[in-house]
């Protein structure tokens with residue numbers, strides 16, 4: 103069995119302390135989740151690209167009830183990085199955050215002990231406020 | 237070949253807790269709807285239902301039920317796309333009656349959420365997020381809707397109380413619906429004082445899971461005896477999105493609903509202005525506002541003010557969820573779409589608990605995820621079958 107897992111470079115990047123997205127060679131737009139074609143124009147000319155891991159907080163919540171094995175309460179939000187919306191745990195108090203805040207997506211062990219299957223030993227990521235971002 | 241599809245019989249049990257097997261709830265509403273249609277079990281040609289969720293005691297649910305009841309089926313269809321499952325089951329049943337595949341279809345759902353632990357439910361829901369890059373963040377469904385509420389208020393400067401007003405309207409309707417989960421309504425103060433679930437969403441702004449069951453009998457004109465309600469059109473739409481909105485649109489837009497409503501209204505030869513009442517699958521208050529905006533009933537950001545203005549009340553110009561909807565009625569998620577259809581038929585028969593005066597056309601919806609996919613149905617009354 104010889105198959106390359108499409109999502110592997112995403113987790114390899116995290117292991118190298120980087121955050122990667124896919125970008126389309128035809129329409130130049132970035133995207134996630136990992137796919138074999140561009141979801142915007144369906145071109146097959148897609149490549150992984152390591153970003154500066156900087157994004158802006160699009161929306162966020164504090165969960166007073168979380169899935170099993172996740173810390174409770176938990177702050178979770180949506181970060182826009184390279185134009186892509188990414189769901190992420192946020193390492194900051196809810197009341198300290200505002201829409202539009204600059205954040206960095208940094209590798210972590212992940213928020214809970216959810217069964218991540220083939221990525222069980224790979225890093226996940228967390229959004230951290232990073233006021234010095236552009 | 238396309239034949240008229242009549243909604244001939246309906247049945248539902250009050251939302252609540254039931255200590256009987258799920259199949260027994262299903263058998264009750266199935267036979268109840270067939271009775272209501274003036275038909276016999278011998279007449280039933282097809283069963284269409286959401287595939288019961290993983291904690292249901294019985295697998296091969298429709299096979300088990302058909303065997304138990306002695307039903308010889310031309311079709312049995314179980315759908316499984318979250319909250320749209322019941323709407324899709326309905327749409328497929330209507331299509332099979334319209335095409336002449338069969339004459340009498342029963343669309344039903346039964347669900348017992350009282351048998352699932354909250355942790356197990358949340359773990360099940362977690363698997364509906366992207367396995368690799370969303371689920372490990374630990375999201376919940378209210379946690380996504382909380383973000384669209386935050387964005388909605390942010391983008392349109394909507395007062396917090398206006399959101400609570402929508403919950404108050406729905407809880408009030410649900411309280412006067414004898415099949416609702418709650419016996420009393422609520423107030424804006426109580427909504428905003430209820431405990432936070434996923435900030436800024438509060439408990440009374442979240443749909444309460446419960447047990448329930450409901451059924452609708454669809455029949456061709458050949459099989460129908462006294463139906464006065466027809467299925468005038470159905471629709472479905474699913475742009476690419478999974479919980480975080482479409483890539484082109486804001487989190488506060490639900491284009492799937494607009495697309496599905498256009499299709500159903502177009503099939504019915506009707507316009508939004510012809511609709512007298514809406515029974516919507518709007519699990520959170522701002523979602524109701526956004527759905528009405530998608531229909532063009534209100535400008536963006538103005539839908540939230542409609543409840544406070546009385547515009548969406550039972551006796552208002554645009555009644556939304558006279559039954560209480562998932563917020564006011566309780567929310568057995570797989571059953572909610574069928575309950576919406578049952579309520580639509582009752583409105584058009586003039587027998588609804590919260591009756592809209594002179595209702596001739598009702599639009600229902602179902603959705604899953606964060607309104608990623610949507611079913612709509614347009615019912616028309618006053619039919620002389």
Ligand SMILES: [Zn+2]
Pocket residue numbers: 126127128129130131140141142143144145
């Ligand atoms: Zn492209």
